[in-house]
Amino acid sequence: EPEVTQTPSHQVTQMGQEVILRCVPISNHLYFYWYRQILGQKVEFLVSFYNNEISEKSEIFDDQFSVERPDGSNFTLKIRSTKLEDSAMYFCATAYSGGARETQYFGPGTRLLVL
Amino acid sequence: GESVGLHLPTLSVQEGDNSIINCAYSNSASDYFIWYKQESGKGPQFIIDIRSNMDKRQGQRVTVLLNKTVKHLSLQIAATQPGDSAVYFCAENMENTGFQKLVFGTGTRLLVSP
Numbered sequence: 547e548p549e550v551t552q553t554p555s556h557q558v559t560q561m562g563q564e565v566i567l568r569c570v571p572i573s574n575h576l577y578f579y580w581y582r583q584i585l586g587q588k589v590e591f592l593v594s595f596y597n598n599e600i601s602e603k604s605e606i607f608d609d610q611f612s613v614e615r616p617d618g619s620n621f622t623l624k625i626r627s628t629k630l631e632d633s634a635m636y637f638c639a640t641a642y643s644g645g646a647r648e649t650q651y652f653g654p655g656t657r658l659l660v661l
Numbered sequence: 662g663e664s665v666g667l668h669l670p671t672l673s674v675q676e677g678d679n680s681i682i683n684c685a686y687s688n689s690a691s692d693y694f695i696w697y698k699q700e701s702g703k704g705p706q707f708i709i710d711i712r713s714n715m716d717k718r719q720g721q722r723v724t725v726l727l728n729k730t731v732k733h734l735s736l737q738i739a740a741t742q743p744g745d746s747a748v749y750f751c752a753e754n755m756e757n758t759g760f761q762k763l764v765f766g767t768g769t770r771l772l773v774s775p
Contacts, residue, residue, distance in 0.1 A: 550704075577761070579761070579763075581763075581765075588750065588765045588767045588768060589752075589765040591762045591763060591764065594761065602762055604762075637704045637705070639704075641761065644761065645761075647693050647712065647754075648761065649695075650707075650761060652697075652704035652705045653704050654702070654704050655702075655703070
């Protein structure tokens with residue numbers, strides 16, 4: 547069964563450093579999402595992406611965050627200058643279409659720890 | 662505003678029992694709801710969904726009930742197994758947004774004892 551994959555599985559970084567989290571979507575999926583989950587809390591929407599453009603973003607997704615699909619396969623989330631409060635699990639999700647009732651498939655996540 | 666919440670943070674059951682996990686939502690405009698299962702160290706896994714024009718939907722060993730009058734959603738798991746132990750999230754999405762933005766609840770941890 548096709549799966550969304552994410553790398554790395556764990557990332558430890560110093561505050562102020564840049565990190566790039568990578569996601570490989572299911573091959574025929576065109577809609578991409580990033581969510582995060584702070585330890586013990588609920589999953590929160592960050593951004594949705596389609597046709598090389600952000601379609602919607604949350605308040606969390608400030609100027610320190612960016613997304614792109616650099617090579618047509620990977621979908622990346624970049625945090626330019628990490629803060630302690632960016633420590634969380636980051637999940638990529640993908641869907642075949644953007645319809646509100648289209649199932650999103652989640653990757654296993656990247657655990658980011660900012661020291 | 663948008664908010665999805667759960668009544669119980671932890672539910673402990675015996676293997677073979679039926680489990681019921683509850684969820685309340687506050688956005689009356691929400692018209693699509695999903696239950697996700699999250700095992701330790703993994704991403705959320707789709708279980709079952711329901712549209713607002715339905716009040717019940719059944720899957721394999723799982724049933725979702727939707728009560729729009731009181732804005733309540735429940736997930737019933739029949740004959741609960743140890744492999745069902747996980748955190749269960751309800752999530753909602755509004756039809757009138759151009760793209761999906763899932764709003765997740767806090768989560769309920771289901772513990773199944775053999």
